[in-house]
Amino acid sequence: MTTSERLRNWAGNHTYPASVVHRPRTVEQVQELVAASSRVRAVGSRHSFNDLVDSPALVSLDALPALHDLDPASGTVRVGAAVRYGELAAHLHARGWALHNLASLPHISVAGAVATATHGSGDRSANLATAVTGLELVTADGSLLTLTRADAELAGAVVGLGALGVVTALTLEIEPTYDVVQEVHTGLPWWAVLDDVDAVLGSADSVSLFTDWRGESVAQVWRKSRVPLAVTPFAAHGAVAASTDQHPLAGGDAASTTAQLGVAGPWHERLPHFRMDFVPSAGAELQSEYFVDRREAGAAIEAVRRLGERLAPVLLVSEVRSVAADELWLSMAHGRDSVGLHFTWKPLQEEVDALLPAVEGALAPYAARPHWGKLFFDADRSLARVYPRLDDFRALAARLDPEGTFRNSFLDRHVLGAAG
Ligand SMILES: Cc1cc2nc3c(=O)[nH]c(=O)nc-3n(C[C@H](O)[C@H](O)[C@H](O)COP(=O)(O)OP(=O)(O)OC[C@H]3O[C@@H](n4cnc5c(N)ncnc54)[C@H](O)[C@@H]3O)c2cc1C
Structure with a gap:
């Protein structure tokens, strides 16, 4: 389904410029949509406070199946991108399982939270994205790329800021409930x-x-x-x-x-x-x-x-x-x-x-x-100095998205540099 609604973020301080919002029901529809789009980006539960989501067209994954494929043998669960942590957590707990951590709110989507390195708290507790063992991603040419921990690029793609493609499903590490x-x-x-x-x-x-x-x-x-x-x-x-x-x-x-x-x-x-x-x-x-x-x-x-x-x-x-x-x-x-x-x-x-x-x-x-999902200024565009792997991320983005389908002005300003 495609609508011409104008979405705002949760805080109401930002209206997305997109004139259309697509809600595909299958991964194949996501692939067709992306392949046919010159500019499109994924939107999650809209809890970010800045213009990170912006694109002339948005794709929401909330009509895709939630999946909830629990695999006790590998200690993982595979979930649809738009599933919210609160919903996933209740599902896992009812079956005797848990995640290692949660953010301050359970309302956020798994894909959106992971894409911005959303965190909870704890000296021994790394951010929510570190639980990702697998990522299913529709890249700019419409192909479906699956990355697992066996792929060195997973560490680059997980906190992807929506710049590498549209994530349709994620596999997360789980542990016995506590x-x-x-x-x-x-x-x-x-x-x-x-x-x-x-x-x-x-x-x-x-x-x-x-x-x-x-x-x-x-x-x-x-x-x-x-x-x-x-x-x-x-x-x-x-x-x-x-x-x-x-x-x-x-x-x-x-x-x-x-x-x-x-x-x-x-x-x-x-x-x-x-x-x-x-x-x-x-x-x-x-x-x-x-x-x-x-x-x-x-x-x-x-x-x-x-x-x-x-x-x-x-x-x-x-x-x-x-x-x-x-x-x-x-x-x-x-x-x-x-x-x-x-x-x-x-x-x-x-x-x-x-x-x-x-x-x-x-x-x-x-x-x-x-924090990628919150308000910041970055006056001297200095983030390259504080992210030692930023050049690797730029190379990955250039390879997976050579035409800039997923680029926007936030990424140009703070992450990828001005488009060539
Ligand atoms: C009240 C409140 C409390 C918060 N507390 C915390 C906290 O405790 N810890 C913390 O770290 N953050 C916190 N945040 C920030 C929040 O976790 C992040 O902004 C997070 O990105 C929100 O997820 P979302 O699904 O709303 O993403 P959105 O804002 O919708 O999107 C964020 C990014 O994810 C990308 N994205 C979304 N879905 C996909 C997809 N399927 N494929 C590819 N890219 C995708 C978007 O393109 C965009 O780049 C809080 C926010 C609010 C409003």
Whole structure:
């Protein structure tokens, strides 16, 4: 089916310029469509905040079969590209299986999340794309390319930004299902964080620090741990264990957040902060996020704290999380254990745009990598310096998409360079 609707992203800050949206029902239809298109790009669940998706025509994969092909022998599941993590997680858990991690929200599509290196949190937990063992991709000439871990290019294609083709299905590594407990402390002093960032971020399987960067303490510390693994004792330094469920945003309704208070529950009902059947986060917001080498996290945090008073009028909340290193070419955690400094902004596009250069200036000494799906500025087009495999990615894109079917101005600006 093809419609002439004009889609907007989830945040509503960006209307896609595409005049048509195709919804093929079979992989063969995707192949025919791509082969016949001069410009087309895939769209997922539209949770990105920038113009990464843009193309004169979009293809949504949500009419393709969800698949859910579970293979206990290989410990994998094969899913359709548009399947959302929340739906996949419930399916897996009901059959005794789990994923290694989830993002803060379960609403995002697997293909879209993986394409932008979406991450959860945890010193030993790499981003969601690292679970991909196989990728089925319709490339520009309409052929179907299947990559597995036996192919060196899989590491380049997984975080593909939609630049290499239209992913129709992915195979993900799974593991036996597990339970998680989550607890929140309020008022952890900044000195305790900066004194030993590793101890704080390593005090549970997943740790999130929520702050507005002002004042002398972190507003909330969310800690998630698998049971029955031992939870590292938390040196609270005066922080207080919350006695009711919390929302990361001041004044937010905790009914939309996953259960806390140390009550054990299935992994997919604890690892995201937000429940599937509620609007995640604030709803009306913009987001940015920057990743630095974990060893420089303390200095990077201090650099952002110095901007605290400037950021506060535009900020809803910030979140600091750790992500394990991986080898995916365009992953924000490529080659380095990382800490993500995330900003949930008020929906004030001009004010956010005006602040981003200051944030990026403060983080420039730490070779910060911006989240591909969130707002960033990249004034001096310097991402080539922070992605050692970017030239390899450009070569792969040139080979799989010689005519630029999947190119757009975002890719030209930040990734591929101006089209020749
Ligand atoms: C409230 C909220 C909370 C968030 N929390 C987190 C978080 O905890 N961690 C985090 O890392 N990010 C987070 N994000 C960002 C989000 O995970 C990314 O923007 C992600 O890309 C969204 O997936 P999507 O399906 O909406 O992709 P879209 O925004 O639709 O598309 C993103 C990219 O994926 C490509 N793409 C989509 N489908 C396909 C396909 N089938 N084939 C090829 N390319 C495809 C698109 O072309 C585009 O390049 C959050 C976003 C929101 C709105």
